[in-house]
Amino acid sequence: MKIAVDASGGEYAPHEIVKGAIKASQEYGVEIILVGNRSMLHVQAGRHLKKGEISIVDAKETIGMHESPVKAVRSKPNSSIVVGINLVKSNAVSAFVSAGNTGAIVTAAFFNLGKIKGVERPALxxxxxxxxxxxxxxxxxxxxxxxxxxxxxxxxxxxxxxxxxxxxxxxxxxxxxxxxxxxxxxxxxxxxxxxxxxxxxxxxxxxxxxxxxxxxxxxxxxxxxxxxxxxxxxxxxxxxxxxxxxxxxxxxxxxxxxxxxxxxxxxxxxxxxxxxxxxREHGGACLLGVNGNVIIAHGRSQAKAIKNAIGLAKKTVERNMTKAISEYERGEGNFKPTPPEGG
Amino acid sequence: MKIAVDASGGEYAPHEIVKGAIKASQEYGVEIILVGNRSMLHVQAGRHLKKGEISIVDAKETIGMHESPVKAVRSKPNSSIVVGINLVKSNAVSAFVSAGNTGAIVTAAFFNLGKIKGVERPALxxxxxxxxxxxxxxxxxxxxxxxxxxxxxxxxxxxxxxxxxxxxxxxxxxxxxxxxxxxxxxxxxxxxxxxxxxxxxxxxxxxxxxxxxxxxxxxxxxxxxxxxxxxxxxxxxxxxxxxxxxxxxxxxxxxxxxxxxxxxxxxxxxxxxxxxxxxREHGGACLLGVNGNVIIAHGRSQAKAIKNAIGLAKKTVERNMTKAISEYERGEGNFKPTPPEGG
CATH class of the missing domain: 3.40.718.10 (Isopropylmalate Dehydrogenase)
Structure with missing residues (x-):
């Protein structure tokens, strides 16, 4: 399983993100794609790149924690968040994990992945x-x-x-x-x-x-x-x-x-x-209802929290949440609220 | 200064309420009127009654913590909450302190004390x-x-x-x-x-x-x-x-x-x-914007919290909050929000 991790997002990026990602690849046996500044990540990830546990996808831009989401997503197509979401869209990875600007992650997911059919309001x-x-x-x-x-x-x-x-x-x-x-x-x-x-x-x-x-x-x-x-x-x-x-x-x-x-x-x-x-120890939150697995970690995530968020991403992929949500909607026909009695 | 205290309200009534009220009368030099079942309070307050630090106003009914406020206030005119609020209304006391049903206290205050002129929504x-x-x-x-x-x-x-x-x-x-x-x-x-x-x-x-x-x-x-x-x-x-x-x-x-x-x-x-x-250690919250001083203590208040709530009531009376609110409204003319620019 391949999981993309935003190496530029969060207060402790990139150092703690890379550390957490390496730990996750070892502990969960997942393949990590670090999304961020390639040359900087080359130094950070070093020997793990050679071992093939981790690879890098270049993303030259970074969306700051306080940037306006819609504007940032539109104006920075090469940001780690937009690139990461697009890796999910193209099925190059099974999930994207980011501790970056929550609004920007959600916006990029809405724009580029879209909502699962039948879902009106995806939620975190x-x-x-x-x-x-x-x-x-x-x-x-x-x-x-x-x-x-x-x-x-x-x-x-x-x-x-x-x-x-x-x-x-x-x-x-x-x-x-x-x-x-x-x-x-x-x-x-x-x-x-x-x-x-x-x-x-x-x-x-x-x-x-x-x-x-x-x-x-x-x-x-x-x-x-x-x-x-x-x-x-x-x-x-x-x-x-x-x-x-x-x-x-x-x-x-x-x-x-x-x-x-x-x-x-x-x-x-x-x-x-x-x-x-x-x-700093916490795992992530899952954006439910979009066409793809997106896990948002806390902006103050350190290595352990990133590792936990990647673990949550793996579980979410394994249990095939997007499929479960779309089938639930279709299958039981009760995703939408039942109408009032006598109504 | 006379302060009425609801001896029937809260999880630890009447024992902890009476204990807190006695402490407050000694510490702050205020005169306490316990509002509740007279015969029961006679036993509880005992020798303090004789010393004149504390007196009792009988209130045979009690409004439970889960009763519907409006219904309870209307149907129980002899409840400790309604009697206590009415002591404020008739100026027999300067303030009322209760750890009882918050909704009922607010309702009784709205019905019987009314709002200060100019205030649309009193708040806790x-x-x-x-x-x-x-x-x-x-x-x-x-x-x-x-x-x-x-x-x-x-x-x-x-x-x-x-x-x-x-x-x-x-x-x-x-x-x-x-x-x-x-x-x-x-x-x-x-x-x-x-x-x-x-x-x-x-x-x-x-x-x-x-x-x-x-x-x-x-x-x-x-x-x-x-x-x-x-x-x-x-x-x-x-x-x-x-x-x-x-x-x-x-x-x-x-x-x-x-x-x-x-x-x-x-x-x-x-x-x-x-x-x-x-x-259980906390003081109270003040109901601001009604014509009278009403302090609501937490339902789980024990003696110390009740004592603190009475202390807050004393301060609120001394600083003449109801007068301050009505004068502020009239005096500075800015109680209502200023209209939008160019509006």
Missing amino acids: CSLVDIVPSDPVLFLDAGVNVDCRPNHLVEFAHLGTIYSQHVLGIDSPRVGLLSNGEEKTKGNRLTKETYGMLKRSNLNFIGNMEGQDILKGIADVIVTDGFTGNIVLKTIEGLGDTFLFSLRQLGHLSSAAYNVRARALLRDISLSSWVRKMDY | CSLVDIVPSDPVLFLDAGVNVDCRPNHLVEFAHLGTIYSQHVLGIDSPRVGLLSNGEEKTKGNRLTKETYGMLKRSNLNFIGNMEGQDILKGIADVIVTDGFTGNIVLKTIEGLGDTFLFSLRQLGHLSSAAYNVRARALLRDISLSSWVRKMDY
Whole structure:
């Protein structure tokens, strides 16, 4: 399997990207195509190129993290993002992984790959696994900031398919993010969505509140891309604050505490859920509903996160998500929300 | 100063409420009126009643946490919430503090106190002080789930007034919660709000992302009540997860670690920002824009949180917030958003 990796995208490009890509090729046995500045990557990837684990596709331009997506994608056809997406389009690779400008990746995917037939609004589906025993798919993570109820229902279907195929959950529990558990709670958007989800063939468990996101109540949590983006970034920010406080305590404590106490502090820092709060360790999010496998890693991804994102890409390819989504739509005929009763 | 406290509201009522109220009366020198079941409170408050620090106003009914607000307020005129709000209305007390059903408190306040002239949408303003050096006012915390841009501008003004008067900040920096920093980012609601805030006389610093909420960049963060409620509850949920993990580590460690290591674990649990993540320690949120001082404490408030909420009520009364809001509206003539240029 060939996977293209954007070597120019993200805060730690290209060094950490290349490091993560090399690790992934060794660990997962995938063939990596690094997309970026050829001469620079030649130096970075060095001997791995000779071994044939990794190859390079030249992309002379880079889209910055703060560039306007549509403008950047249109004006930079030789950027690593556009070149990478086009490798997916031409079937030269099975998937593209990037930690670059999310808006630009989504735009390039929309323009050049297009939507899967039957899908109205592709969505970014983020795997939140801070509590490792209770991973949850969270979507939309930021693509669709203004949604109608049928869009949220579509996200519920997309998340369900991904949960079934990639996480292996038979009948994923779908929760609707809202400001209260009762069905009377919510804004206009979620109140109407509630009824539509209730009438669908999904395993809809009702409204979920912010404090329940990490509690393993649902397998798929659905929300609009505006709220979704803010909630995920809030979780990220709290993780930062927490890690910073732990480190400060570590500095303060070196005199006050003994060796075992410092060892404990290290244990806490390394404990799985604390590490999961550090986005540099995270895997990626999958852009669901476009014609091709696109994994978006966090802009602050370091080697391990890139490696994990490539692992997610491999799984997504193996489970043939684009096919699953298009067949689901055609096969069960319930991708679109069922009409209101008596309507 | 007399402050009415809902002795029947919240998860730990009446015991923790009474305990917190007694502490507040001693610490702040305020006179507490407990509103609730007289005979039960007589037993709880005991000798403090005799000393005159505390008195009781009977309220035989209780509104449960999951009752429908409008129905409950209409059908239970003798509930602690309705009786407490009416004590504010009749000027028998200067403020009302409750950890009960938020929707019912807001409804009772709307029905019986009414809005301050010039205010269209009263909002719940929550003080987020997880990082004690960088407290931030966050509104709307959940009253107005569907908003128009002028409502968010109104929240920005209300938050500014509260920040100036209660926190003593001269020119509070106002941030607009969005899914990106750039002014082009946001949903329809925030994009339009951005321009209106830019043209206002507020100290508007632009869009803020989820990860920046705790970073001390802004003094007032504005959002709609749907997003605001979800974000605050997400923070709460993460706090729970974190405290739970720490406690688990504490149990595991009793054998593995020595006395000093356990002491360190205790230090972490007691460190200020960890404690602040525990909502049982939190103070309250102020309902801004109604004719009277109403402080809503978290439903899981224990004695300390109730004491803090009463402290906030005292400050709110002393700084005469309702007067400040009505004068601001009249005086500066800029409470309403300025019209678009050339409009």
